[in-house]
Amino acid sequence: SGEFLVIGSAGTGKSCLLHHFIESKFKQDSNHTIGVEFGSKVVNVGGKTVKLQIWDTAGQERFRSVTRSYYRGAAGALLVYDITSRADVPGDERADGRERGGGVPEVRPHHPQQDRVRYRRNGNWELGSGIGNWDWELGTGNWVWELELGTGNWNWDPGREGLDPWESGILGNLGIVAFLKCTPNVLHGIESGTGIGNWDWGLGIWDWDWGLN
Amino acid sequence: MHRRNLTMRFLRHGPFGHFLLKFQNCEYEEKTGRAQRPLSPKQNVRKNLDFEPLSTTALILEDRPANLPAKPAEEAQKHRQQYEEMVVQAKKRELKEAQKRKKQLEERCKLEDSIGNAVLTWNNEILPNWETMCCSRKVRELWWQGIPPSVRGKVWSLAIGNELNITHELYDICLARAKEKWRSLSTGGAEVECEDAGFSAADREASLELIKLDISRTFPSLCIFQQGGPYHDTLHSILGAYTCYRPDVGYVQGMSFIAAVLILNLDTADAFIAFSNLLNKPCQMAFFRVDHGLMLTYFAAFEVFFEENLPKLFAHFKKNNLTPDIYLIDWIFTLYSKSLPLDLACRVWDVFCRDGEEFLFRTALGILKLFEDILTKMDFIHIAQFLTKLPEDLPSEEIFTSIAAIQMQSRNKKWAQVKRMSVFGN
Numbered sequence: 001s002g003e004f005l006v007i008g009s010a011g012t013g014k015s016c017l018l019h020h021f022i023e024s025k026f027k028q029d030s031n032h033t034i035g036v037e038f039g040s041k042v043v044n045v046g047g048k049t050v051k052l053q054i055w056d057t058a059g060q061e062r063f064r065s066v067t068r069s070y071y072r073g074a075a076g077a078l079l080v081y082d083i084t085s086r087a088d089v090p091g092d093e094r095a096d097g098r099e100r101g102g103g104v105p106e107v108r109p110h111h112p113q114q115d116r117v118r119y120r121r122n123g124n125w126e127l128g129s130g131i132g133n134w135d136w137e138l139g140t141g142n143w144v145w146e147l148e149l150g151t152g153n154w155n156w157d158p159g160r161e162g163l164d165p166w167e168s169g170i171l172g173n174l175g176i177v178a179f180l181k182c183t184p185n186v187l188h189g190i191e192s193g194t195g196i197g198n199w200d201w202g203l204g205i206w207d208w209d210w211g212l213n
Numbered sequence: 214m215h216r217r218n219l220t221m222r223f224l225r226h227g228p229f230g231h232f233l234l235k236f237q238n239c240e241y242e243e244k245t246g247r248a249q250r251p252l253s254p255k256q257n258v259r260k261n262l263d264f265e266p267l268s269t270t271a272l273i274l275e276d277r278p279a280n281l282p283a284k285p286a287e288e289a290q291k292h293r294q295q296y297e298e299m300v301v302q303a304k305k306r307e308l309k310e311a312q313k314r315k316k317q318l319e320e321r322c323k324l325e326d327s328i329g330n331a332v333l334t335w336n337n338e339i340l341p342n343w344e345t346m347c348c349s350r351k352v353r354e355l356w357w358q359g360i361p362p363s364v365r366g367k368v369w370s371l372a373i374g375n376e377l378n379i380t381h382e383l384y385d386i387c388l389a390r391a392k393e394k395w396r397s398l399s400t401g402g403a404e405v406e407c408e409d410a411g412f413s414a415a416d417r418e419a420s421l422e423l424i425k426l427d428i429s430r431t432f433p434s435l436c437i438f439q440q441g442g443p444y445h446d447t448l449h450s451i452l453g454a455y456t457c458y459r460p461d462v463g464y465v466q467g468m469s470f471i472a473a474v475l476i477l478n479l480d481t482a483d484a485f486i487a488f489s490n491l492l493n494k495p496c497q498m499a500f501f502r503v504d505h506g507l508m509l510t511y512f513a514a515f516e517v518f519f520e521e522n523l524p525k526l527f528a529h530f531k532k533n534n535l536t537p538d539i540y541l542i543d544w545i546f547t548l549y550s551k552s553l554p555l556d557l558a559c560r561v562w563d564v565f566c567r568d569g570e571e572f573l574f575r576t577a578l579g580i581l582k583l584f585e586d587i588l589t590k591m592d593f594i595h596i597a598q599f600l601t602k603l604p605e606d607l608p609s610e611e612i613f614t615s616i617a618a619i620q621m622q623s624r625n626k627k628w629a630q631v632k633r634m635s636v637f638g639n
Contacts, residue, residue, distance in 0.1 A: 010427075011427075029433035030430060031431070031433065032430040032466055033466075034466055034542060034546045035538070035543045035546065036542070053597075060466045063503060065503055066505070
C-alpha cells in the first residue's frame, strides 16, 4: 500500500477533493481538518493494484511542523493550492474582494516525479454573479481548460447563472482524476522505497512548505 | 413524526382456505438513526398516552366469498383456531410493547425529574456556595452525571476561572482593535502596527482571513455560525478579539470549535473570558502554539496510561505504527467538540472543567477501551479512519462507563507526575 499525503494551504479544498475521490460525491457542510484525517481506496494503475492510504492534512501554516513529520513515510503527495491566492501560486493575480467557494482542480505535470493539482476556488460561481470574472479568468488562465482530465466536454454555459460547477456534475470526476494522475508517481515512490522527504523535487513540495515560492 | 399508520392485508389463497387479516392503525417507529433525534418531552408523553392496545388492533376473520364453495366444517374450525392463536399472539405483542413504552416513559420522566432536581441543587445549593462546595464529594458526583444545560455555562465559567482577570471592558477594547484591523485590511489602507511578536504582517493577515474561512466550516450542520446565521458575528468577534488579546498565539485552527461551544453556553463577553482562560491552560497553550516537543511529552504520558490500561490494544497500535498524534491532535485541539456528538462533547467538557487536562486523555482511553475489540481487528488505515471519524451514534452512557473504568494511576504515579517524567524521557 502507498501512503499518500494531501497537503496545501488552508481552505484550498483538500478534504473536499479527497471526499470526492473516495465517495464520488461532493461534500457540503464540511468541517476544517485539525491534524490529519484519512481515506483509503484501491486503485488500478498500469495493471497494478495499489491500495492508497491517503493522509489528509490540516492546512494552516502553524500545523506545518506536524504535517512535515508525516513526509518521511509518504510515497507521494498531492499539493492542492488556490490559484486565486497570490500566496499560494506565484504569478497569479488575485482578484480583489473575491469570496472563496467552489473550485476547479487542474492536474498539471511539472516534473517527472511531481503532479500538482490546481484547484480553483471562486465563490462567484456559488453566488452566481461572477460570470464576468470567470470569463476574465478564462482569458488569463487558459490552461484551466486544457486539463488532461479526459472529460473533454465541459459544457459550462456562462449564461446559466448560479450553477455551481461542482454541484452540476460538470466536474464530475475531477477528484478521481486528480488522484489517479498522481498514483503512478506514488507507485514509483513505493517501488523505489523513497519517501517524498527524500525526493529532490526542485520546484516541488519543499518550496511550498518553506514558503519560498 | 416518525410514525405512520399502516394497514396491512395478508391474503392467503388456497384450495380450501381464504382469510383476510387486517392490521389497522398499528404504529411503527422507523428504525432509523433519525428516530434518535430528540423529540420534545411533550410529544413523547402524548405518544404514550395515545396508546390503547385493544382499540388499535382489528383482526378480522372473514369467510370465503359467496361465489366460492363453503369451507368444510373441520377446515373452518381449523382456521378459526389459527385465527384465535394469531389474535392471542398479537395481543401479547401489543401488551409487551405497551409495557416497554410505559417503562421508557417512566425512565424519561425519571431522567427529567433528576435533571430538574439537579438544576435546583446547582442553583440553590452549589452555585451560591461555590468555593466551599465545588470540591465536595457530593458535588463531584453530581458533576460527573453531566451539568444541566441551563447552569452549564455558569459552572464552566466558575471552574475555568479568570486567572487572567479579563473584564468585559477589555473584551470591548480587543474587539474594537480587531474591527479596526479588519477595516484597514478590507480597505487595503493604512499599515497595521507591527507589534506582534514573532509573526509577520502577512501571517497575521492570513490568520484574519482564515478566521473568516473557518467560521463557516465550524459546526456547519448546525447552520448557526455560517454567514447569516445568528452566531456568525459572535464567533467572528471572539476569535478576532483573541488575536488582538494574544497576538503571540493568534488564531489557530481548532479554536473556532472551542469558541463555538462556549458561545452556545455563555454570553459573548463571558464566552471570551472563558475562552482566553481556557486556552491559557498549559495543555491548551502547548497544543495551540503547536509546540511539537511539548506535544510529544503529552503523547508520551498518554502512552504510559494507554499501556497500563489497555495493554493488548497498545501492543496492536505499536505493531501497526499507529502513533497517538494521529487521533489525539484533533481530540485535544477541539476538546472533542468536532469528533463527538455535541451533547456528549459537552459532558466531556463538564468533567474536563472538573478534572483538568488529564480528563482529556482519560476520555481518549475510554473511547479506545469502548472500541477495543473492533480496533484490535483492524489494520493501520482502518484504525486511523475509525478514530478520526468516530461513529455518529456514540452512546454517551457507555462512553462514560468506559471512561470511568480507566485508571489514571500508573505504578502509583498520577498524570502530572508521569507527564513530568515524560519531559525528561524525551
